[in-house]
Every structure is written in C-alpha cells, then in structure tokens.
Amino acid sequence: MRRPAALLEPMDMPDPHFPIKVHFSASFRTGQLLFPNHWHKHIEILYCVAGKAHIECNSVPLAMEAGDVIVINSNDLHSGTCLSDDLAYYALIADPILLQSPTPDAAESKYISSVADNRLLFRHNSSCSEEIGGLIVAIVGELRGREMGFELSVKSHLYRILTLLIRRDVAQVLTENEDRLRTKNLERLAPVLAYMETHYADPLHVHMLAGMAGLSRYHFGRLFKAVTGRTITEYIAWIRLSNAEQLLRNTTQTISEIAEMTGFHDIYYFSRMFKKMNGLPPTEWRKMAAETDLGQVTAPPPP
Numbered sequence: 001m002r003r004p005a006a007l008l009e010p011m012d013m014p015d016p017h018f019p020i021k022v023h024f025s026a027s028f029r030t031g032q033l034l035f036p037n038h039w040h041k042h043i044e045i046l047y048c049v050a051g052k053a054h055i056e057c058n059s060v061p062l063a064m065e066a067g068d069v070i071v072i073n074s075n076d077l078h079s080g081t082c083l084s085d086d087l088a089y090y091a092l093i094a095d096p097i098l099l100q101s102p103t104p105d106a107a108e109s110k111y112i113s114s115v116a117d118n119r120l121l122f123r124h125n126s127s128c129s130e131e132i133g134g135l136i137v138a139i140v141g142e143l144r145g146r147e148m149g150f151e152l153s154v155k156s157h158l159y160r161i162l163t164l165l166i167r168r169d170v171a172q173v174l175t176e177n178e179d180r181l182r183t184k185n186l187e188r189l190a191p192v193l194a195y196m197e198t199h200y201a202d203p204l205h206v207h208m209l210a211g212m213a214g215l216s217r218y219h220f221g222r223l224f225k226a227v228t229g230r231t232i233t234e235y236i237a238w239i240r241l242s243n244a245e246q247l248l249r250n251t252t253q254t255i256s257e258i259a260e261m262t263g264f265h266d267i268y269y270f271s272r273m274f275k276k277m278n279g280l281p282p283t284e285w286r287k288m289a290a291e292t293d294l295g296q297v298t299a300p301p302p303p
Contacts, residue, residue: 018151019095020158022140026050026088031249031289033242034080036197039186043115044072044093045126045161046080047133051087055080057124059229064089069129071165074118075186077193077228081242092136099158111166118179123171128164135161185227188213193228200239201263206232240264241277248286255282 013019019042028034034053046055048068055062055070057078064070064080072078096116114120126132135157142150142157174182192212196204209232210220224232240262247258256267264270275281280288 013095018154019098020139020143020154021093022136022143023091023093024088024140025091028082028085028087029249030082030085031245032082033246034082035078037077037079037193039075039077040093041074041118042093042095043074044078044091045132045136046070046072047090047092047129047136049088049090051085051089052083053080053087053089054083055124058227059235060124062124067129067133069126069132070124071122071126071169072124073121075183076124077186081245090136090140092139094158096162099155099162111162114173115162117176118183119174119176120166120170121172121174122165122169126165127168131164132161185223189224189227192224196236197239200236200243201261204232204236204263236263237273238277241274244270244274244282245278245285248282249289258282 014021025034028051037056046064046069048064048066048070050066052063052065055064055078057070057072057076059077062070096112099112100116111120139154139157142153192209195212196209206217206220210217213220213223215223221232224230224235228235230238244258244262244264247253247261248255251258253261255271259265259267259270262270264273271281274285278285
C-alpha cells in the first residue's frame with residue numbers, strides 16, 4: 001500500500017523469492033488519474049493494449065497508446081492519466097535481482113548488475129514495443145498457468161526483454177556516484193513532494209518547503225528543478241490543476257468553488273492556467289469530459 005506521507009512506493013511481491021508481477025488495468029474514464037506521482041526501486045514496463053494515456057516520467061510528458069511500451073527506470077518519478085475510456089494496459093514490475101545468480105559471470109557483471117544498480121538507464125519510449133509487448137503477454141500466460149518450469153520460461157522472456165532494451169533503448173549510463181546522488185536527492189525531496197501533494201490547496205511558500213529539505217531557497221530551487229524537471233511554481237500549478245481536473249469531472253462544484261478548493265483564489269488566473277495546460281477553459285473541458293463519458297466503451301479482456 002502506498003503511504004500518503006511519502007512518494008517512495010513500497011513494492012510487495014506475490015512471491016518475494018521470485019520478484020515479478022504483472023497487473024492488467026482497464027475500465028477507466030477519460031481524465032481519471034491512473035497513479036499519482038511516485039517512484040520505486042523496481043523497473044516497470046507499461047504495455048498499452050488499447051486506448052490512450054498520458055504518462056509523466058521525471059516531468060517529461062509521454063503519450064501512450066495501443067501498441068506502445070513505456071519503460072520506467074528505477075527511481076524515476078512517474079504519474080499517469082487516462083485519455084480515453086477504452087484504455088487497457090499491462091504493468092510489468094520486476095526486480096532485476098531476479099536475473100542475478102549467486103556466482104556472477106561476465107555477462108551478469110557487464111549488463112545485469114548495471115541495471116540492478118540503476119546505472120544503466122533506458123529511454124522511456126521503447127523502440128521495440130511490438131516484441132516487448134508480445135513477451136509481456138507471454139509472461140502473463142506463464143504466471144497464470146504456472147506449469148512446471150514456468151519460472152525458467154519467465155526468466156527467459158525477461159532476459160529477452162533486457163537484451164532488446166540494451167541493444168536499442170539505452171539512454172544513459174551513470175557512474176556509481178551519479179546514481180547514489182540521484183537516489184539521495186529523491187529521498188531528500190520525497191517528504192517535500194508528498195507535503196505538496198496533500199496540501200496543494202494551502203499556501204506553499206518556498207522558504208517553508210526549503211526548510212523541510214534543510215536547504216537554502218537557492219539550493220532548494222536548483223535541486224527541485226533537477227529532480228522534477230519543473231520549477232517550484234510550475235510544480236505547484238501542475239498539482240493544483242491536476243486535482244482541478246478530477247473535481248471538474250467527478251463533482252458538481254462550480255468553477256469558482258473548484259478554483260478555491262485547489263488553491264487558486266483568482267478565478268481568472270485559474271481559468272487562464274487551466275487553458276494553458278489543457279487547451280480548453282474549465283467550462284468547455286468539463287462539457288467535453290461529460291460527453292466523452294456518455295460514449296464509454298468496455299476495455300478488452302486480457303488475452
């Protein structure tokens with residue numbers, strides 16, 4: 001269960017001795033939050049079966065639609081929002097330690113250890129979506145059937161996925177010091193980010209947030225931008241507007257009330273910022289969302 005006071009998500013596995021799981025998710029509504037901003041130590045791969053979604057990874061916007069594979073590296077801050085009522089996707093979550101052996105060989109030392117230690121980072125939009133998508137579906141079948149030797153089959157598919165990513169999708173190779181600093185910065189900002197997400201409607205003063213991280217305003221601002229990809233002001237606006245979207249879709253509150261509930265005390269400023277982020281003013285966005293709901297379709301079942 002995700003703790004509301006932290007963005008580091010504890011990752012429970014059905015079998016701690018075989019740390020992999022796959023979720024199939026469907027039956028969403030356009031505009032619905034799929035998962036809030038969080039991070040974890042495991043690598044995660046999203047495979048979209050149908051529909052569309054907006055994924056943010058380290059504040060980089062990613063479009064995900066049917067057939068796409070999105071790779072989320074260990075320690076990546078990520079969130080997701082549904083963009084169509086027929087969205088359906090798999091989320092494969094695995095600990096690379098699953099592919100390690102008690103006595104490392106040359107291949108493990110060169111490749112798997114680099115992934116497990118979070119020094120080998122993959123680009124988020126995979127260039128081999130079709131092959132990886134098929135391998136994820138095969139893993140689902142093995143985990144569901146659990147025939148004799150299914151563990152060997154699952155590991156063989158994971159090795160193939162890792163091979164594809166290493167050959168085609170390596171984005172960056174970090175040194176041990178760079179990875180250690182990246183993790184340290186995330187952990188330092190985790191309570192600040194969690195506080196912002198639960199107190200977005202309150203005044204959020206930079207000096208207060210900087211104090212929570214034990215930093216000066218100047219160093220806090222630089223660290224915040226480096227970790228999230230947004231300035232403090234941009235991040236606050238993003239949280240508030242994301243929550244405003246949920247209220248517009250799921251409540252009958254007026255635009256003025258929603259603006260006030262999400263920390264905007266000037267409705268004109270709220271409307272201007274909302275249009276800048278979504279391309280439509282709040283009233284039109286709410287109308288479009290309601291019309292989309294009327295055309296809701298059922299997502300296809302997993303194969």
